[in-house]
Amino acid sequence: MTRTARPRHYLMCRPTHFEVSYAINPWMDPAKPVDTALAVAQWERLYELYVELGHRVDLIDPLPGLPDMVYAANGATVVDGRVLGARFRNAERAAEGPAYLEWFRARGFTTLDPVHVNEGEGDLLLTDRYLLAGRGFRSVSAGHAEAQEFLGRPVIGLDLVDPRFYHLDTALSVLDGEQIMYYPGAFSAGSRAVLRRLFPDAVLVGEEDAEAFGLNVAGDGLNVVIPEPATGVAARLRAHGYRPIGMDLSELLKGGGSVKCCTLEIREAV
Numbered sequence: 001m002t003r004t005a006r007p008r009h010y011l012m013c014r015p016t017h018f019e020v021s022y023a024i025n026p027w028m029d030p031a032k033p034v035d036t037a038l039a040v041a042q043w044e045r046l047y048e049l050y051v052e053l054g055h056r057v058d059l060i061d062p063l064p065g066l067p068d069m070v071y072a073a074n075g076a077t078v079v080d081g082r083v084l085g086a087r088f089r090n091a092e093r094a095a096e097g098p099a100y101l102e103w104f105r106a107r108g109f110t111t112l113d114p115v116h117v118n119e120g121e122g123d124l125l126l127t128d129r130y131l132l133a134g135r136g137f138r139s140v141s142a143g144h145a146e147a148q149e150f151l152g153r154p155v156i157g158l159d160l161v162d163p164r165f166y167h168l169d170t171a172l173s174v175l176d177g178e179q180i181m182y183y184p185g186a187f188s189a190g191s192r193a194v195l196r197r198l199f200p201d202a203v204l205v206g207e208e209d210a211e212a213f214g215l216n217v218a219g220d221g222l223n224v225v226i227p228e229p230a231t232g233v234a235a236r237l238r239a240h241g242y243r244p245i246g247m248d249l250s251e252l253l254k255g256g257g258s259v260k261c262c263t264l265e266i267r268e269a270v
């Protein structure tokens with residue numbers, strides 16, 4: 001199958017203040033040392049790769065005291081130029097929502113400051129037809145309803161059941177249009193049945209690749225940027241006509257995030 005790359009518009013946040021000073025997911029261990037300079041260098045390679053691939057990348061200023069702000073995907077959800085702000089479950093990240101929302105407000109986007117918890121594109125992933133919405137660990141069903149009402153896309157709620165895969169974007173990725181890739185073990189039996197029904201041609205990934213954050217990827221329809229250790233995902237993607245590009249984001253993995261987490265997609269009004 002012929003795949004076509006389409007330039008994307010991303011928002012990223014340099015990990016200037018990155019550290020692991022608290023633990024809100026099973027990957028985080030404040031006792032393990034973090035090399036912030038290495039995190040910045042790895043992040044910069046990701047930024048440069050996006051620019052080389054022809055994507056537009058805007059930057060938001062990192063704020064001291066918000067080490068997880070590098071995970072820009074959690075900062076908002078942007079569809080048709082409408083920006084649904086994030087409301088975080090954990091107090092440690094609460095100030096990130098308003099910071100991201102202000103960035104969009106200052107640039108003239110239509111914004112909504114949400115009432116209910118949703119952790120941006122960490123849990124809300126857009127296909128051509130649906131807004132796939134994770135819940136169970138962070139975002140809640142009322143947050144999904146708020147997303148549907150504001151963004152005008154039908155929400156499909158999906159129950160996450162494995163704490164290692166606490167955000168939807170650790171367990172599922174949208175590769176292009178209606179093509180998704182996911183790790184079935186991260187979902188409840190009912191949600192697996194929903195996914196099979198809606199996406200019979202999905203690419204399925206095993207536990208080892210999911211654990212290597214192989215579903216936390218950013219694609220443009222042809223190129224798919226993936227964490228380097230997810231070699232099984234690379235092979236699956238190649239077999240489906242995509243061009244996987246591996247990146248080393250080992251330091252950012254210590255906070256429980258990888259490629260997709262660092263990448264918020266800005267979908268302008270058409």
Ligand SMILES: CN(C)C(=N)NCCC[C@H](N)C(=O)O
Pocket residue numbers: 024025028068071073074093121122166167169170216255256257258260261
């Ligand atoms: C792929 N994932 C999980 C993300 N979209 N974001 C990473 C958030 C990491 C942060 N320490 C937290 O636990 O919230």
